[in-house]
Each structure stands twice: as C-alpha cells, then as structure tokens.
Amino acid sequence: MKLSEADAALFYELMWALQFYVKQQLKLLPEIKTFQQYIDASVEDKVQVREALYAHPNLIDEFLQANPPGFSEDKLAIIAQWKQFIAGDFYIERILKKYTIFIGQDDRVYGVVGLQEELEDIFYMAQLPLLVKAVLLPFKDRIIYDGLFQGYNIYFGSGISGNLKEIYLTAKQRGEIIETLAESPTRSVTSPPGKPLKDWTPELAELLATASKLKGGGGQPAINSPVFSLIKASIELGQAAVSQSEDNQQIWKLLSKVEQSVRKVERCLYRQ
Known part of the structure; x- marks a missing residue:
C-alpha cells in the first residue's frame, strides 16, 4: 500500500516547505538560497536538515505561526500532527x-x-x-x-x-496494530464492524456427538483409544473457544486435556 500520487505530492510539498524553514532558521546549508534549490538538493543535504528538524520540534510550531508559504488551514493541520x-x-x-x-x-x-x-x-x-x-x-x-x-x-x-x-x-x-498516530489512535480490528461472525456451535455439537461413538479396545490397534480421546478433547476445546465466553480459565483447562491426550498418543507410538 502507498499513498495516492496526489497525497504523495502533497506530503513532499509540505515536508520540503517545513524543512526549508528549518534550514533558514538554523542557518544550515548557506549555499542553498531558494526553495527550489533546496528541492533539488542532494539527499545528504536534506538528511542534515531533517535531523535538525526532529532535534528542534519547536520549529514546527514556529512554522505554523509564521506560515511563510501561505498554506491553507487543512495543510497546516497536517503539519501540526507531525509533532507526534x-x-x-x-x-x-x-x-x-x-x-x-x-x-x-x-x-x-x-x-x-x-x-x-x-x-x-x-x-x-x-x-x-x-x-x-x-x-x-x-x-x-x-x-x-x-x-x-x-x-x-x-x-x-x-x-x-x-x-x-x-x-x-x-x-x-x-486488535492492537496501530494504524494512525492521532491523539486517539485507531487500531485494527479482527473483523469488519457489522459483519456477523459464523456460529460454529451446531457443527461442533454434531461432531462431538459423532466422536462420542468412537471407542477403542476390543482388539483394535492400541493407537485408536488415545487418538479417539484426542479427537473428543479437541472438539470440546473448539466448543469452548467459539462459545464467546470470557472464561479463559476453562479454555486453558481444556487445552491441558488436549495436551495430555497428545502425550498419550506419543507414548503409544513410542511403544510400537
């Protein structure tokens, strides 16, 4: 993702104007006299002014008050946010x-x-x-x-x-990805507002009902019994996860049950 061509041009228009003001106030790069000369200056020269800008953020307020380019209020508002x-x-x-x-x-x-x-x-x-x-x-x-x-x-x-x-x-x-540096920053959300989440409860209930019929023993391979237990424990964990309950303690308890089932499967495999 990048800015539109218009927004990118606007950014550089504002940034170069602010940096040129900083250059003048701090008497940097005396050989550069005009704004156009500064625009055409090398990256190395601009880096010097850029570092000075962030070392003297008070110059942003001074620029906003003086407004030498005669920017509109909308443009000045964008620059004002750069203090953040x-x-x-x-x-x-x-x-x-x-x-x-x-x-x-x-x-x-x-x-x-x-x-x-x-x-x-x-x-x-x-x-x-x-x-x-x-x-x-x-x-x-x-x-x-x-x-x-x-x-x-x-x-x-x-x-x-x-x-x-x-x-x-x-x-x-x-939902804590910071997407703006405004005073009340917006943060990403895990699902778009207004979009209903699918309710997986019926499917999981049906799966558990089917899994409950799985039985080991009776001459079956030894691996079947612990694997069937793992399947049931995993479905129970899924049910707790989609229940929209804030009882994380229950989820941790069921996760522990799944981990125990995994270890039983591993021990059975090692015996073979």
Missing part, C-alpha cells in the same frame, strides 16, 4: 496488502504505508525481518515514514524472527 512523530529503530516484520508491519519500542506494532513507492519494491520479503532507523509520521489518518530509511546490515536468525512474528500475531489477535 516517532523516531527510532524499527523492525520491518512483514509486508501486507494493507500496510507494512513495523515493530518499535515496547513491542508496539504499526501499520505503515509507503509514499511514492510500495514498500515491497524497496524491501524484498525474503530479506525480512529487517532493522531500520526511521521516523513515522501521521498523515490523513494513516501512518507514513518521512521518506528516508537507514538500514542495518544485520541478519536475524529463527529465534528473533520467531519472536517478532509472535509480537505481530499477538497484536493482530488483540
């Missing part, structure tokens, strides 16, 4: 159709969209996870980055990769 920027190191864990998953400090998970390019065109999925230094910004109820990344040449093994995956899956399951 988040700078630091982020793990890029995966790239989804909706956004790219960034994991920051305190295991916070962000959904970030690209600017002019899809992030999958910048980072290869096979390289993930990656650690980058970046700045996240709010933009029209979405999260973007400010156009620059600093990568670290670090390879992550299965241990760290697995931990990052678990952080993402936990945030996804809890």
Whole structure:
C-alpha cells in the first residue's frame, strides 16, 4: 500500500516547505538560497536538515505561526500532527496488502504505508525481518515514514524472527496494530464492524456427538483409544473457544486435556 500520487505530492510539498524553514532558521546549508534549490538538493543535504528538524520540534510550531508559504488551514493541520512523530529503530516484520508491519519500542506494532513507492519494491520479503532507523509520521489518518530509511546490515536468525512474528500475531489477535498516530489512535480490528461472525456451535455439537461413538479396545490397534480421546478433547476445546465466553480459565483447562491426550498418543507410538 502507498499513498495516492496526489497525497504523495502533497506530503513532499509540505515536508520540503517545513524543512526549508528549518534550514533558514538554523542557518544550515548557506549555499542553498531558494526553495527550489533546496528541492533539488542532494539527499545528504536534506538528511542534515531533517535531523535538525526532529532535534528542534519547536520549529514546527514556529512554522505554523509564521506560515511563510501561505498554506491553507487543512495543510497546516497536517503539519501540526507531525509533532507526534516517532523516531527510532524499527523492525520491518512483514509486508501486507494493507500496510507494512513495523515493530518499535515496547513491542508496539504499526501499520505503515509507503509514499511514492510500495514498500515491497524497496524491501524484498525474503530479506525480512529487517532493522531500520526511521521516523513515522501521521498523515490523513494513516501512518507514513518521512521518506528516508537507514538500514542495518544485520541478519536475524529463527529465534528473533520467531519472536517478532509472535509480537505481530499477538497484536493482530488483540486488535492492537496501530494504524494512525492521532491523539486517539485507531487500531485494527479482527473483523469488519457489522459483519456477523459464523456460529460454529451446531457443527461442533454434531461432531462431538459423532466422536462420542468412537471407542477403542476390543482388539483394535492400541493407537485408536488415545487418538479417539484426542479427537473428543479437541472438539470440546473448539466448543469452548467459539462459545464467546470470557472464561479463559476453562479454555486453558481444556487445552491441558488436549495436551495430555497428545502425550498419550506419543507414548503409544513410542511403544510400537
């Protein structure tokens, strides 16, 4: 996912104007005199001004008050939100159709969209996870980055990769993926509002009724009895999971029963 061409152009229009103001106030890059010269400046020059901006966030308020370009109130409102920027190191864990998953400090998970390019065109999925230094910004109820990344040449093994995956899956399951940096951030939800969830209770009840007829012994292979117990325990766990009850204690109890059944199956296999 990336911004539309119009929104990407708007972002750069606002960011370059703000950075040019910072350059002037801090007397950086004296050889650059005009706004157009700054737009055409090298990335290295812009990085110098960019770092100064985040080191002096008070200049955002000064820019908003002075408004040298004569921006509209809507444009100024976008820039005002940038005071909520988040700078630091982020793990890029995966790239989804909706956004790219960034994991920051305190295991916070962000959904970030690209600017002019899809992030999958910048980072290869096979390289993930990656650690980058970046700045996240709010933009029209979405999260973007400010156009620059600093990568670290670090390879992550299965241990760290697995931990990052678990952080993402936990945030996804809890609806805690941060999708905007507004003061009351919206977070992802596990199902679209208004879309009814399917009730699996009848199917599971029918399965349990059928599974209850499964009996081991009587000259059958020894593996049958523990496997049949595992089937019944698994269905009971499924019933508790779809019951929409908040009694997690019961789910844990039934999960323990499933694990015990699995161990019985394993012991039976080892005896063979």
